[in-house]
Amino acid sequence: MLDPKHVETLKEIVGKENVYSDKAHRIAYSYDATRTRFEPDAVVFPRNEEDVSRILVYCNHHGIVITPRGAGSGFTGGALPTNGGITLAMEKHMNRILEIDMENMVAVVQPGVVNMDLQRAVEELRLFYPPDPASEEYSTLGGNVSENAGGMRAAKYGITKDYVMALRAVRPNGDIIRAGKRTIKDVAGYNIAGILIASEGTLAVITEITVKLLPKPKFRKAYMGIFPSVDNAMNAVFRSLSGGANPVAMEFMDALVVQALKEKLGIELPEDAGALLIGDVDGNVIEEVDFQLEILEKSFKENGAQDFVIAHTDKERDTLWYARRNASPSITVFGSKKLNEDISVPRSMLPEALKRIYEIGERYNFKVPCFGHAGDGNIHVNVMVDGSDEKQLEEGHKAIEEIFELVVDMGGTLSGEHGIGTSKAPFMNIAFNEAELSLFKDIKHAFDPNNILNPGKMGLPGV
């Protein structure tokens, strides 16, 4: 527990209305999307960068652990205060879009801005912020940067790191760091923004984010391919992409997801549909959109697609996407708890990876419905277990570990977009060798020698 004198000092720093150590606040800030709970000793709402700096100086001096937090929507525990201490919650005051600079096509935001609020604000100006994690309606840009959030549009447009031009951040010693510029090119000094992205709040507290915007493409159409098998669909994915297609998104659903969509939502799909690919293509001219659709149709049909559907209107598009949007909620028909991992492999390995993941599932006797961002190789693998059965949970975690070993063996990664946090920390030694883990520790130590920022995450030492 935090000494009450620290709470008092923190109240002096940020005002008493911005520091809470009561049970209600501690519970309210104890969770994230992992549904695991760890209560912070206090919740602090900094009003600005100066507050953050002063809080860090104080906590660094007194060895008080800090967990920065956006919306708490992460899937791997990055925002969980596993060591107690202070949760530094950015959503209350540091939640403003500071500037949308149309001339240079950049936006400057505070870390607590919700992703979709930024998307909507720039789209009103005919600009476009592509990163669209599934949590876009509530996750914050600070969290997006800290986890290097992906999303559906990554196949064409890349991920959060491809849009961060500059950051402001505070080191544990209170130093305010400016990293990057509002310029496309900047090669002066180390790429500090580059290392802060995906660092899960373990190196510095991000206080301001400058992102690149694009002109909003004028045309968009959706497509759906229905395949007899996962293998057909997966081959169609990488053959269309290597054949020159550049779809905005290419989302995959396997036979179990198709079954769940039918059972739970009554979605009408062909009897023998073994896998779906759904996505968007876009362009400044309609001919570009049609060019993309032609390549996709050709590649899909050459790889066994039974049907290729194009949605020409927004309404038709909504119908196609309805299936994909409900993939995650529908698969609960196979078990009360899903052990959801977002593995990523080189796209050409997708057919083999899926085949072997299903084999692991069969061996453990679990259903493993898979769906996700096939266009960028990032698949959400869901080991479905009875959450009330301890034995099943344990077996499920063993299956997950085998899946990680398989994925890393195939040149893939433990996490495409969810991060490591606490959930995947036990598997870091599958993906990284001693030398690499040792480098991570050295970097952590360089930024945060007293280990006060989000200790114990990413497989790094706890307190």
Next chain:
Amino acid sequence: MLDPKHVETLKEIVGKENVYSDKAHRIAYSYDATRTRFEPDAVVFPRNEEDVSRILVYCNHHGIVITPRGAGSGFTGGALPTNGGITLAMEKHMNRILEIDMENMVAVVQPGVVNMDLQRAVEELRLFYPPDPASEEYSTLGGNVSENAGGMRAAKYGITKDYVMALRAVRPNGDIIRAGKRTIKDVAGYNIAGILIASEGTLAVITEITVKLLPKPKFRKAYMGIFPSVDNAMNAVFRSLSGGANPVAMEFMDALVVQALKEKLGIELPEDAGALLIGDVDGNVIEEVDFQLEILEKSFKENGAQDFVIAHTDKERDTLWYARRNASPSITVFGSKKLNEDISVPRSMLPEALKRIYEIGERYNFKVPCFGHAGDGNIHVNVMVDGSDEKQLEEGHKAIEEIFELVVDMGGTLSGEHGIGTSKAPFMNIAFNEAELSLFKDIKHAFDPNNILNPGKMGLPGV
């Protein structure tokens, strides 16, 4: 001087045919594009990653300084062995394209591969590696990554860091580090590749590079706009881009460059041409190319363009680009030595930045022809002096310092693509505050505690 016993040991490690300490080799590896000379004590040609690791272990133990080197084509001294020691030259053995993976659209290369060799190899397969520094015919990928090289196509396609998916590198302690994956999404562990990019060989020795490739666009046309003044051209740049244009390149030449092109090469241009913009647009369909040209023509004419020329064929394109390609060699008509700095500002600041740069030139009585990558805000500013006149050189450097102060004040950077190295090291304290410089030192120390890798570069401590 290096103790001869060290030379002997290095010969044992990599073979005697790969270690040279004779005068001829030391002179041959003493220069780069800055035309400054520092002789290494020995030149070592590692055969592979294991060699690099064993050399680093040995040198780290004995405190022998190492300067990694690609083609030595850098403009800021990154590859100069300013502290003697060993030059680790990658171009002799570690110069192979290891793989072009068409299915995943990535290439894997050793650091000594020449940029253009990679471009040509992938284009034969209808793929595309966009980063195109002006040194593309001789600079190496290792150097490109270490300096985060830009180029003409950055306006649309970004810079080297936007294409690096994974690196292998060796730390000074000999540890071999794998950073990144052959996947679009990968958020496991710190973004080590991100911090190694642009680190100028000061943190680790890069031994393998995996880059993302794109499908090669099918259509390309070039355009040229002729403007009465720099101000008109600069306004046209950011107005076309914020108006939705996404040209591959948008290269700028000012009135002095136009004058030099006429005088030195006899290129025919209108009498009153005060600035040129030359570039390419591309697309998968011709309609996209025409869409881009329409926006450009409209924006150019609204901003005072006297003429807008489209090159429809490759031959016509070569004619337009001839002017841009000869901008750099032609400006020697204004002085025997150019103090060439590659500043970058947010695009909307270009008109004001250029105006004030010319004012600085006038105050010092130097011609300052400017040209470069206006589409991404990166301009090559050339203070022309008589290289044999010490006084002029000194004054020229003062003018450069004023230009840097101005640029940083406008939100720009000391270097858009050339790096800091030794040339710009004295100006680091203009761009960065104590806290930021201190963080750079801490990161350097975390990777290289004995300061053996390229010490004294980027404003970091020497030996």
